[in-house]
Amino acid sequence: MKIEGLLFDMDGVICDSAKYHYLAWKKLANHLGFDLDIHQNEHLKGLSRRESIDALLKIGDVSFLEDKIEELMALKNSWYLELIKNMDESDLLPGALDFINSAKKNGFKVALGSSSKNASAILKYLNIENLFDAVVDGTHVTNSKPHPEVFLLGAKMLGVNPKNSIVFEDATSGVEAALNGNFKCVGIGKKGTLHKADIVVNNLGEITLNQLEEFFQKA
Ligand code: B16
Ligand code: MG
Numbered sequence: 001m002k003i004e005g006l007l008f009d010m011d012g013v014i015c016d017s018a019k020y021h022y023l024a025w026k027k028l029a030n031h032l033g034f035d036l037d038i039h040q041n042e043h044l045k046g047l048s049r050r051e052s053i054d055a056l057l058k059i060g061d062v063s064f065l066e067d068k069i070e071e072l073m074a075l076k077n078s079w080y081l082e083l084i085k086n087m088d089e090s091d092l093l094p095g096a097l098d099f100i101n102s103a104k105k106n107g108f109k110v111a112l113g114s115s116s117k118n119a120s121a122i123l124k125y126l127n128i129e130n131l132f133d134a135v136v137d138g139t140h141v142t143n144s145k146p147h148p149e150v151f152l153l154g155a156k157m158l159g160v161n162p163k164n165s166i167v168f169e170d171a172t173s174g175v176e177a178a179l180n181g182n183f184k185c186v187g188i189g190k191k192g193t194l195h196k197a198d199i200v201v202n203n204l205g206e207i208t209l210n211q212l213e214e215f216f217q218k219a
Helices: 018-031 049-060 066-084 096-105 119-125 149-158 172-180 209-217
Strands: 005-008 109-113 134-136 165-169 184-188 199-201
Touching (some): 005 096, 018 066, 096 109, 096 209, 109 149, 119 134, 149 165, 172 184
Parallel strands (some): 165 184, 184 199
């Protein structure tokens, strides 16, 4: 396989906003009278805001009418926005910027594929709003990961073939989205959690383009 395109999830791959999502969902759980631990939070990662709240309410075994759910999502997002408002370049995850810049220098097309509706604000905070050749986020898609829509649209915008492209993901739902779209997948995080990915590393500083090319050439 000759690699054509690289598609990056945002929260947990480019920057550490995943921890702020967790804190805001946990605060909402506490507000509703139950707790959300870090293991339960793994089931929320990568899902859209709406699917995340459905998963959270299931964990707490509570249910609400539609209007109340909208209100709770807005409350969580207001807490989340408060937590992320001071993000800057120092919130980029180790190796992310160097890896992407080096990929671009080597002629690879790069896209962002995030479920977040806050992605464009975060890219601005991180000062990387012009880094990607294409940006697809939660405002552009109707289907949440593990549906591959976000990555398929990214590949289409880059003009690359999914089967010759690699998705970088920190969430199990995102790894599944990549595989469902026929992409190769590099998991960013723990091997145990992301075992379906083709390779797993802790962050983008732990892998080079040469190593990727070598690995996927055999694929
Ligand atoms: P928002 P990613 C995802 O971003 C997060 O992983 C997920 O936890 C969050 O619920 C989702 O964005 C929606 O975020 O509430 O900001 O629209 O990992 O796909 O970059
Ligand atoms: Mg993520």
